[in-house]
Amino acid sequence: MGERVKGGAFLLGSVSPEQVFTPEEFTEEHKMIAKTAFDFTAKEVEPRVEELEKLNPELMSSLLKQAGELGLLAADIPEEYDGAGLDKISSMLIAENLTRGGSFGLAHGAHTGIGSLPIVLFGNADQKKRYLPALASGEKIAAYCLTEPTSGSDALGAKTRADLSADGKYYILNGTKQFITNAGMADVFVVYAKVDGDKFTAFIVDRETEGLSLGPEEKKMGIKGSTTRQVILENAKVPVENVLGEIGKGHVIAFNILNIGRYKLAVGCLGAAKHAIELAAKYSLERKQFGKPIASFGMIREKLARMATSIYVTESMVYRTGGLIDAALAEIDHHAEDAGPRIGRAIEEYALECSINKVFASEALDFVADEAVQIHGGYGYISEYPVERIYRDSRINRIFEGTNEINRLIIPGMLMRKAMKNELPFLQVAQALQKELLQPLTPVSDEPVTWEAQLVERAKKIFLLTAGSAVQKLGQKLQDEQEVLARIADLVIEIFAMESAVLRTIKKVQAKDLYADLAVAMTSFYCFDAFRRVEGYAREVLLAIEKGDVLATQLSALKKLARPPFVDWLGLTRTIAAKVLDFQGYKI
Template sequence: MANIFRGSLMCKHVFPYPDVLTTEQKEFTNSLINPFERFFLGVNDAVRNDDNSKIDENTLTALWELGAFGIQVPVDYGGLGLNNTQYGRLCQIVGANDLGLGITIGAHQSIGFKGILLYGTPEQKAKYLPMVSSGKVYAAFALTEPSSGSDAGSIRCRAVKNNNYYILNGSKIWISNGGIADIMTVFAQTEQVDKKTGQKKDKVTAFIVERSFGGVSHGPPEKKMGIKASNTAEVYFEDVKIPIENVLGKEGDGFKVAMNILNNGRFGMGATLSGTMKRCIDIATAHANNRAQFGQKLKNYGSIKEKLAQMSILHYATESMAFTISQIMDSGSQDYHLEAAISKIYASESAWYVCDEAIQILGGMGFMKEAGVERILRDLRIFRIFEGTNDILRLFVALTGIQYAGSHLTDLQRAFKNPSANLGLIFKEASRRAASSIGLGGVDLNSHVVAELKPYAKNTAVCINVFGQTVEELLLKYKKNIVNEQFVLNCLANAAIDIYAMVVTQSRSSRAFSLQLTTAEHELNLTKALTIQASERALRNLRNATSKNSEALTKKMSSIAQTVCENNGVVCTGVLDLN
């Protein structure tokens, strides 16, 4: 995705659609699906969990026996030893049945002890992984504080080094599993000495903290809008004595550890929510097939058809993104942070839309607790907020991509200062730009898609070429100040998201056609419809990014917001006021 900010695309990273699982891995994953589905049908009760705001012990015991708390932990440490793609398939089952319970599982392994898997020393892994995978010891990820949400670098929790220990003080809020976890990945400011300058500087360090160290306590469970079954609590640390060997990663590298844990786990959200979306579509379809109004079944009305089609398009793209990323990760790639952020944004917003439309199709029944969809809607709302709010992730996508494009533009500008020594770079870049400007060269996806999709792939290529030109224009206009142009950055992020959706669905549906899958024609139709919509949105966003009208509108919106804030709310006089 970073390459599209230069008007390019590394096709080998997405074409053909990845297929990394061996036959043995597929068979083992399939052998787990039935036990997981039986658990949700016969043991778990999502309504009871929601009503009681907790999961009962029998249900949790059954989950431990399934191995659900150690899905990606190596077998040698007591886990199931699944890779990311296998994990994603089980996440779909969880997402289709109980998101509240899913948070308990996900907070435990997707982020809670994920740092130990990624950064743990052999000794740390040997000690802690058996406990959290099969020893019925819960884990949590403790990053957020009252003064630091998306700005993880501003945390105030502090750990002071004292010989062979760190003494930790501070508090964390809204910690999933915070009231039940005995192992926590905790982030705190520590004093570090710059080896070059000798200056002392505060940097975040990650720690493995056991409740048994003493000084760890928690508040009552938070009362939440949704995901009520999961435990969310404030956690307090008072003179907690942490052995120095419990530093996770390197001292002072805590921010990097935190971001990589979150980046690594984000694809799972897409997989989980694709399962949720499928459940909502199934419920809505069953209702449309059976409910009659004005002498016809709902399924025959154009507006209902449009809703079901749009819901299916969003589900297909969400699932395609999630399993593209998981399989790229499984193939050994370390560069998936932009794609993972895009997947999280797309999945959380699409799932909300799909669930909302399912309620609309059900009408009054959808608003009732009995149908089960209102619980899903409440549970879904948090996904646009936690593990990086979508607003911040959009800025992350845009700024990371711009930084990549900007470095290449800087190299080119530097080359022009000494052209004789950089003729190769100059001619190569000049040729690429000239060809792109007359509709030649640039990105060409035709050789990567089946014949039916070639016109749609061409539209996608146009979007990518325009994207690169727009980014360069904006960089030359704003230079470093582009970091302050959030309207522009959001336009770029939204265009990037749509481009990624087009690329992954074209790749996946081409694979379906090539393999002559029974769903191939339907998948091609989903891809065509998505490309028509997404290409129009992408080009519109790119136009808006450089439009004078949009710039004027942004200034007006900023002025309105400033007035509202200065007056602490609505400023207009009432319609019946005389003055």
């Protein structure tokens, strides 16, 4: 990779292909790790999915221990604590390839991600020594306890309290944590509570802690094989040495673990989407109507093309983000005394991108899963067919790790904070755009990938025009206009998605990649489609905030920037669909 791009900076200037990590750069070790995870899922987990779906925590624990024996729980844990000490790309590949196991992938992700990472990244040497080896092997299972009955996305509104005991040896915790994944089989809980009622702090709480109990299993729409229960703390005595990080700094851990959880969730969505399109493509070739396979019907082919394109874009985004986080963490000495705060700042740098990934990938999976069911017709509604479970399981992802609505508010909020701290010259670039709009625009090229790259640059200008107008018009009041903020977030998401696909495709074309032509077709189709949405979001914002002559001027500028290219979208969908059917799924 070239010089690392700062978080959010992609909106304000050009990014070169050398500055992004793509799946084509997986090493042989990466590919071996992915194959190990895929083979384990295919041989050990998929044949037992029905058993897991009946909620069998003992079987789930057993499978996690088997995964631990193969090193599939240890990727993020340092070697000195019996882990593998691998990069984030490796742990992402493991997560992606375990999702075919349904709820198993969720249990694995909760354990290795939000459950273990707080100790990996923020624990002291003693805490790491006591907990990480057992978490790496699967001897102990972890869970993350942040949500409460009255506080979900508003994590700092938690009511759980921690008070120091009279002898100073324990913190006494009281409160209830809600919807805790892995609760029924976890041995270690990362719990957030307010010391003295106001200092938000993280604690490591053992299962056998006196005063800790569990509520009944939640009866869920999907992810039925995962155990989800309340964790109830009634005068639970937690040793003072189990405070994780600093007292009153629990938000640093909570929010940065959520940031990692968001892009890891996006990886899980990617894996599930790949599974869904594989099932849909194979079924469409087998199912006959009117004397021929439904794969021969144009509308079925268009569905498959749109599904594959969504997957390609998602894959480009999540591995780009993983590469950014890997590069940032590689600059830190994880043994240094200030490692925790530096790690927190490094992850926070890409909080914006993590939220973008979470929203886009969860909605892409919902789309792919829904279309997979549609392609199956009535059989897609029958539980004997795996797409029925994929469809139900997919719905939670738009709620997990902060709802998509909250993440859409985080995106513009993070941009504004970076601008206020002078970390991003947002307002300066937006003002400079006004002069640029007076000049003639370069006509859109008809060269492959070139015109798509030009659309990305125009989309960035549309964002600056729109968001700049909103900030100038509304000022501090903008934070109360959630509908406007959501449209601005959608602009940002589409720009990151378009650019990720374009930069990856340029690299594939330059490398004369075997699937470069397919990548060009998917990138062209996505950019054509997304650019129309970009214009729509911008128009809605301008109509909401401006009136009269100012509105007319802004809409005229938008029309100039949003002039669409001429694209044979039907030809593109047919090209993409033909490849999906040849591969019987997604391959690039």
